[in-house]
Amino acid sequence: MVLEHASTAVTRAVPVAPVTARAHGLDVAAFRVDAEGFWGRRQAVNAEATLAHCLEWMDRLGWLANFDRVADGGPLDERTGWVFSDSEIYKLLEAMAWELGRAPDPALEATFGDLVDRVARAQDDDGYLGTAFGHPGQAPRYSDLSMGHELYNMGHLLQAAVARARTGAPDDRLVEVARRAADHICREFGAGAREGVCGHAEIEVALAEAGRAFGERRYLEQARLFVERRGRGSLPVPPLQSPEYFQDDVPVREAHTLRGHAVRALYLSAGAVDVAVDTGDDELLAALERQWRHTVARRTYLTGGMGSRHQDEGFGDDWELPADRAYCETCAGVASIMLAWRLFLHTGDVVYPDLIERTLFNVVATSPGDDGRSFFYANPLHQREAGALAIDGVNTRAEGGVRAPWFEVSCCPTNVARTLASLSAYALASDDEGLIVLQYAAGEVDADGWRLRIDTRYPDDGRVRITVRDVPVGGTRLRLRIPSWADGAVVTVDDAGPLVAVPGWFDVDDVIPGTTVELDVPLHPRLTFPDDRIDAVRGGVAIERGPLVLCLESIDLPAGVSIDEVSMSPVRPQSFADGARAEVIPRRRVSGSETLPYTATPPRATSGRPFPVTFVPYHRWAERGPTAMRVFVPVHVLEEDPAAP
């Protein structure tokens, strides 16, 4: 059954508000996450440090001044940054808007207003907004749809405006600016006008949501046109590039998997879900669900990371999931959550919040350092050599296991910021029957007639206690997500005996004020083996603990032992702090007769003495300084006795 409800989008502070949905998200302010918990700490650091950090860098690099130059008529030959630098200001505005919706702050409100004013001044009379094209001395508007990012930039402008409108300021100047930009785009790219699409998908998801938020069906129609036009080879292909890079190789409804540039593919798919849902296009939806399943089953890392290749920041082939060169761009993690969230709202299927949890804890939480002022751009699962130095300037990709304050293409910090600021909107949902708890964090819920107190130290501890304070008149079912990895979870309702809770949904019906529900998910560390078609980690084993992927850091090994020269017996590890302890075995080197690292002698397991080591959460990687790291450790293969029969 699909719940049809009228659009309450503008007044409901959620990132995604489909017209029809199985479930809908809660207001960003409806779940107040405790400041001490895993996510609460990160939201606080985001608010206190990251937002200002991003603004500082964009100011320093002149990306903000680009708007002033356009407003003042020049000098435009002094424009700095890539053609997509405008989008970073918009993503920061979106992060600020969610943060203001979550926790009002006059100083931030003032900063936000000033920024919007600078942006607004740069808007052309016809609604076009962009600092890199179309002004004296610049290339004409839309003269480089493949790589110019003009619609991509305005897409992020729309997303910022949606956040602003839905967090209580529907008449904000930003909203007005965004509506004029959207109107401009509809005129320029509507049916019968210019037949193009943007090389970097984003405008689709943005227009669809702007249509919902601002009550403009024609924005959705424009999103639909963009989705339908893609995959027909309309984009000129830059040198050494291919149409697959921007998903212009195959129409969305015909593709069998996500492919090409990972962030583009995921943004496009998110927008296509919005279009499919709001137009009732079941064929398109089925295609997107199929592509998601294929991608998750064959092109996704244990961390939830997507995009295997540094080259083109792209998905690889099926099973091409190298640990060491895993790109797993932070932004692709954010985009994967955007897509999974939309599919969840439509289907109500538990697989989507399962993947969201994995990605939140192991990609989104991995990128920012404790201080909120340094970030990983790529998130590999294996680093052979520790980076040597802290990075204090603009960096290319923060390779080498050291977080960097800013990047040449600095899309990740603002993407992390907008995700953390709006995080609580992904934690719960409601449907006809009641409330659904998707992600576990301590805090207070006050939404749709429900009032709950959630107590937990998750993911340090697997116990979650929910105290119901109030329930609505309608559906009073409390639904809990039992994670796919949970083994032996139990739920206790009030004074009744514990009930076994298998992965999937666990429903507590007829909840009343005063009901307490306790979920207990054992978080003992567990071994996880890769499908043996993933060549790059064949014969390896990882340790997970609850939602956390763990890793072995060189800093936790005795001096002289390399992370790349130990094996592990596939014996269940012991719990240790928020990680695990496991025994590893030094691996004897193969010494070749040749100069090359290939020999006629098969590798033999060593007889070295096993010793215990600590595995720590992957998201904490390199927090203690640059280290070598690995998630998968080779399984110890017993030496066969040549004398045995």
Added chain:
Amino acid sequence: MVLEHASTAVTRAVPVAPVTARAHGLDVAAFRVDAEGFWGRRQAVNAEATLAHCLEWMDRLGWLANFDRVADGGPLDERTGWVFSDSEIYKLLEAMAWELGRAPDPALEATFGDLVDRVARAQDDDGYLGTAFGHPGQAPRYSDLSMGHELYNMGHLLQAAVARARTGAPDDRLVEVARRAADHICREFGAGAREGVCGHAEIEVALAEAGRAFGERRYLEQARLFVERRGRGSLPVPPLQSPEYFQDDVPVREAHTLRGHAVRALYLSAGAVDVAVDTGDDELLAALERQWRHTVARRTYLTGGMGSRHQDEGFGDDWELPADRAYCETCAGVASIMLAWRLFLHTGDVVYPDLIERTLFNVVATSPGDDGRSFFYANPLHQREAGALAIDGVNTRAEGGVRAPWFEVSCCPTNVARTLASLSAYALASDDEGLIVLQYAAGEVDADGWRLRIDTRYPDDGRVRITVRDVPVGGTRLRLRIPSWADGAVVTVDDAGPLVAVPGWFDVDDVIPGTTVELDVPLHPRLTFPDDRIDAVRGGVAIERGPLVLCLESIDLPAGVSIDEVSMSPVRPQSFADGARAEVIPRRRVSGSETLPYTATPPRATSGRPFPVTFVPYHRWAERGPTAMRVFVPVHVLEEDPAAP
């Protein structure tokens, strides 16, 4: 002992003629390879098809017309191709020059002359030659040393002129043009003048050899300056790039390994060896030998291929040798041979011709198709999905296992052409004591007083029969290279009993006319295991046969069986045609309880029925049409019986 000999370079038709050397190469015409053998066939196809093919494409794409436009004063805004397209004409000229030295041909001679005339007309009065910079409407000369490739281009001009001068035309117009270009470079970049280096190394190795060939010591001095200047951060770093890309991060004599862009690193090292040898710089030589050993031991594929990364066409970290994403650019194979050959000439060490053989048979021979009109650019060791279509136009990188006629960056076809045309110069060498046979092919040798007949069907067969017809007055030792992989080789001299020949050198002293030497290298297929620090192929095994790496192609598997779902018992395979037969075992899939390809269940070996399959030489990959392919196959791991004690 180092043999000092006066420079006879101009009259000796070799690519490399150091002033002092342990050994020196034979004239390109001194070893006439039989047309029917492995390399003879390829040399014939190169002469008959590849040279004309390259010329056709460069004409079609306007790369030749670029020279006319410069000569005629415009219109230069119609220039086509990358800034380095000039170099392709020069590499083709070099290939033609070697071919003319190997087998004179009046038609080719005429084509060569016409090409040289077109090039010469474009030379500026002061000796500068380049079609992309410095003329009206173009950026100024040397305004983009990082990426402009001006010195790189002129380097290839010099190498072509060296080939021309040494194959009997020291007064050719090409030589005159090259000398004027070299003089220009010395004026522009000499001591006290411009302090720069070129982003793509090449001019170093070219100037060093031009200095030898033309008797101009100052060219060597200029090469020395370029080598010494690199690694000091003088090159502006383009966006998303790093100084390592062009080896500008660490001075050559301080580096511990090759790194960054593979072709650049290898060309630079080759030039640095030349400089070190001719200036007696033992410290620099020791550094280069150390870097070579490190690179070969930790950054080189079983095929001899170098350069693991598509991104930046670069070396990876130590042990970063993924089979599927192996870049192994054909040009890096050529460049690796250039470097190893120089180190061999200086040291006389057998490790260098060992690597040259591996690289010739498994990289250089792999690139061109049978017709000599299609090429691999990258040479991966694993292709999961067969390419769908033949490629008939300009291609990016010929990914997907289909050779392409031409590339956007089409450096490989002409590099293969110049290597095949000069190949016989790398097959033998002479030193104070006599003659050294390095690579085995049937043919006639006539050099330095030696006359030999070599009969063999190598590498189809391991028997090599050498009949000595004449020997010089001096050293009469015949030295044979016993390949590092050879197990059970024997040498029979005249009627004496066979002698065991272990890998390394085997010397037959006091050879006289009429002596026959038979080498018999058993070519049974053998298993080869990777060092277990190479994560990407851990637990895998490859099959080699003599100098050939073999591979499993999907076309040789029964319908419905994927190359990625079989394992192999580590049992010695049987010989079969020029490949091998081995039993493989279908591998049962791990089926996960989650949507992701990671499970709590360790992968289990299958109990499927083994069946025999054929492994074919890797260099023949995709000759029968697009197929999936792999070199390393997972070793079958026996299922442990849980009931066993």
